[in-house]
Amino acid sequence: MAHSGRDPMKTTTILCAAILAASGAASAYADTNVTVLRAATGPEQEAYFRDLAKTYSAEHEGVTVTFEFVANEAYKSKLPTLLQSDARPDLFYSWGGQTLVEQTKAGFTKDISTMIAPEDLDRLPQSARDAFSVDGKLVGLPTYATEVVVWVNTELTQRAGVDADAIKTWDDFLGAVETLKAAGITPISVGGQDKWPLHFYWSYLALREGGPDVITKAMAGEDDGFENAAFVAAGEDFQELVALEPFQPGFMGTTYETASGMFADGEAAFQVMGDWDYLPMRARSTSGEGLPDDQLKVIAFPTISDPVTEGGDTATMGGINGWAASSSASPEAVAFLATLVSKSAQEEGAKREFFIPIATDASGAISNPIFKQVSDDIAASSYHQIFLDQYLGASVGATVNDISADLAQDVITPEDAAAQVQEAWDFR
Numbered sequence: 001m002a003h004s005g006r007d008p009m010k011t012t013t014i015l016c017a018a019i020l021a022a023s024g025a026a027s028a029y030a031d032t033n034v035t036v037l038r039a040a041t042g043p044e045q046e047a048y049f050r051d052l053a054k055t056y057s058a059e060h061e062g063v064t065v066t067f068e069f070v071a072n073e074a075y076k077s078k079l080p081t082l083l084q085s086d087a088r089p090d091l092f093y094s095w096g097g098q099t100l101v102e103q104t105k106a107g108f109t110k111d112i113s114t115m116i117a118p119e120d121l122d123r124l125p126q127s128a129r130d131a132f133s134v135d136g137k138l139v140g141l142p143t144y145a146t147e148v149v150v151w152v153n154t155e156l157t158q159r160a161g162v163d164a165d166a167i168k169t170w171d172d173f174l175g176a177v178e179t180l181k182a183a184g185i186t187p188i189s190v191g192g193q194d195k196w197p198l199h200f201y202w203s204y205l206a207l208r209e210g211g212p213d214v215i216t217k218a219m220a221g222e223d224d225g226f227e228n229a230a231f232v233a234a235g236e237d238f239q240e241l242v243a244l245e246p247f248q249p250g251f252m253g254t255t256y257e258t259a260s261g262m263f264a265d266g267e268a269a270f271q272v273m274g275d276w277d278y279l280p281m282r283a284r285s286t287s288g289e290g291l292p293d294d295q296l297k298v299i300a301f302p303t304i305s306d307p308v309t310e311g312g313d314t315a316t317m318g319g320i321n322g323w324a325a326s327s328s329a330s331p332e333a334v335a336f337l338a339t340l341v342s343k344s345a346q347e348e349g350a351k352r353e354f355f356i357p358i359a360t361d362a363s364g365a366i367s368n369p370i371f372k373q374v375s376d377d378i379a380a381s382s383y384h385q386i387f388l389d390q391y392l393g394a395s396v397g398a399t400v401n402d403i404s405a406d407l408a409q410d411v412i413t414p415e416d417a418a419a420q421v422q423e424a425w426d427f428r
Helices: 008-030 043-059 072-083 097-105 126-131 154-160 170-182 196-210 214-219 229-242 256-264 280-284 331-340 343-351 369-380 394-408 414-426
Strands: 032-039 063-070 091-094 140-153 270-274 296-299 316-325 384-386
Touching: 032 043, 032 072, 032 331, 043 063, 043 280, 043 331, 043 343, 063 072, 063 331, 072 091, 091 331, 097 394, 126 140, 126 316, 140 154, 140 331, 140 343, 140 369, 154 170, 170 229, 196 214, 196 229, 196 256, 196 270, 196 316, 196 394, 214 229, 214 414, 229 394, 229 414, 256 270, 256 280, 296 369, 316 331, 316 369, 394 414
Parallel strands: 032 063, 032 091, 316 384
Antiparallel strands: 091 316, 140 270, 140 296, 140 316
8 A cells, every 4th residue: 555655643733733823813813902092181080091991802802902191282293193104093082173174184084974883873962973073974972071161269269359259251350360469369370381271261252252153254254254353352352361460470381281280289269271170180289189179169261241242151162072083993993982982981981070971871970060060051051162273273273372372472462363363274
């Protein structure tokens, strides 16, 4: 009988090894890494997101979710470069607005309209979904709303004889600043170095002076665009405040994080900042604990007694913040994105006082009175304006920040400030 020269046992061993190798390769191929990039917040909130990632990874074999947190200003500069590279994240934090539109038109996002279950979308307000849609295509999901408010250190205002609850108009606010200065108390802490905290003043004043549709009309080129009288008046109002020297010494060399910690240390009576600063400012304080709740309150940004156009009194400004899916986002990444707005995740975020949930079925989890007030403010507002440095796109937004910083230093006229924004809009 002829012999083939092959060892049957050896052949079987080689075959088994090949099957195992193929199986291992298939398993490795099936493993999916989901990367998520976010602007840094505070250690508690970052732990919350990492816990969500860890739980999801444990429940979905072969899927690993990893969060990376980058300091706020570095995030804004790093993201555009990453989106153009092979190292782009699958999901990235977004403030929405024209910046998201530009990212989408550049091909950096993914249409996930058919990848999210209808029942999940139905739990989100239409306005919130619209904030993460471009040309009718859903490119991300909102997770929470924010409002820029005036934070008040009640111990300092009471010491100076200022009734914070009586501050309704811009004139009231200016009067409070004068009273605080006379009492030897720094009225306002602000991170001028980062510029965007200063843009809250000019932007909010423009809403108050021009009404809730002043921004959209300017974008459409109506009523003299961004050179409308309301924008000029906003600059004049802001410079009335600047003339009182309300900010801490060296405010243009102070970062947002440092100014936030200063307020939490009791070094200023007011801080115009978003509700999101509730926990982070405490972590940034010298003690790590900050001001106690009974020494904190928030009031709405003041109104204008005689505005250019009526109707801006009840407009709010802040964000509808969430996550965008990059062009590289896998189905697994989009599935994880959906869990970020799940009822349980939204309720947990509210219970831990991280944010005001956007999902309609999670609002009952808000127990903090400050967050309840902000939630009620947004619900009652005639219009919720997204931050102008995001809403108008990266280049125009940067100009808004620049002119706000220039107005705060009194090195530009209100007319020139408005003209620069219009020029930036024309050449965007």
